[in-house]
Amino acid sequence: MNKGFVRDEIVRVASMIALARQMIAAGVRVDLAPVGFAIDTLCAAAQRLPAGDGLAIRDELTVLNARLERLGDELTEQFIAATRPGPSLTAPPPQR
Numbered sequence: 001m002n003k004g005f006v007r008d009e010i011v012r013v014a015s016m017i018a019l020a021r022q023m024i025a026a027g028v029r030v031d032l033a034p035v036g037f038a039i040d041t042l043c044a045a046a047q048r049l050p051a052g053d054g055l056a057i058r059d060e061l062t063v064l065n066a067r068l069e070r071l072g073d074e075l076t077e078q079f080i081a082a083t084r085p086g087p088s089l090t091a092p093p094p095q096r
Helices: 003-025 033-047 051-056 058-083
Strands: none
Touching: 003 033, 003 051, 003 058, 051 058
């Protein structure tokens, strides 16, 4: 693997993450399996780079990791919102 391939994979994964975030924001269910497979490919390729090349892409990987963490945060927020108990349609409002 070379640094160019890894950079291309970083761009591809970043695009997948951006699309997933847009879909989540629109309330669409997202299958993240393809993102996971792309990350596996990226990680395997990055691990095969010579040390100097790995250092050269470290900042790009750090940014990608932050985007992935934000996606995780958004999924967590969506899950919490979906499972939060709301007002019951059958119970009368509390009397004060």
